Amino acid sequence: MTLAPTDPAAPGDTGTRSVAAPPALPERTKSKLLEVIKACDCATAQTLADKLGVTVPAIRRHLQDLQDAGQLEVRTEKPGGRGRPQHVYVLTEAGEATFPKAYAALCLDVLSHVEQLFGEGAVMQVMDARRLELCTQLTPLLGQHTDLGHKLHALARALCEHGYAARAYQEGSQWYLAQRNCPAPAVAKHFPQLCQGELTLYRELLGVPVSRESRLSCGAAECRYKVG
Incomplete structure (x- = not known):
């Protein structure tokens, strides 16, 4: 690349000039x-x-x-x-992924139309189908562990991959599963069947009693499940 000739040095100038870097984008x-x-x-x-x-x-x-x-x-x-x-x-x-996506709004619209056309029971059937699919996917993963704590940690990692920001932890001898993010809060708020399906899924996967103590869709800081 050929540089343009520099201007003659001004009085007192050393004659050394730096080439300015190209302007940065904001x-x-x-x-x-x-x-x-x-x-x-x-x-x-x-x-x-x-x-x-x-x-x-x-x-x-x-x-x-x-x-x-x-x-x-x-x-x-x-x-x-x-x-x-x-x-x-x-x-x-x-x-x-940096561009806004209207997935939640689309899902909400679809479920609303399903409910209007086929009744509330049809929405539950959709949720059940989703739960069964997730159960099929996650059962082999959790089946690698026999200890409840290991199962819970494996479940939390899988949920994190789906955007739930989940963690498993103990308070004393009691195990808990917490989710700090809901991938579809608007859907969960309008269709509590989604939350009920998750609770049923965790009971099936873990094989122990699971009860929900708080819900993001109800204004809590996290969805918290008491396990065992």
Whole structure:
């Protein structure tokens, strides 16, 4: 790369000048960058720099930051299937997750329509089907353990993978399971069958009495279950 000639040194100037780094994108612009990539058919560094009105070196730095965060990946593609291959940036699953999703609202709408069309019993049938599927998935996992504490910790780890922020702990000799997050609070508030299905699921998986002491959907800080 050829640098432009420097200006003559001013009186008292040593003649040494530093080359300024390309301007950085504001942090909020990284969100805009993700939006542009999502909407762009061929998100090359040059294309993105043009759309955001910044230099290519600046855009590359922020693309690398987003790659390091696991929100982007680079693919080598030919535009329109022809021409020279180009490095194209695409969103990863983590990148897609930064965009608002209306899953809870959709689920609430679907269950409301099911209830209106087929009655409350139909909603319970849907919840039962979900419970049976989860039970089938988790039974082999918990079946690896015979100790209640080990089973509870295994269940808590599985629930964390589903977004429940769960933990298993003891107070004295009593075991508890706590969930600090509800993946679908609006659904749980309108359809308590969801919470009842979870309680039934935990009883089936653990093979011991389980009782709920608090619920997030009722304003508590966590869903807390007394186990055993």
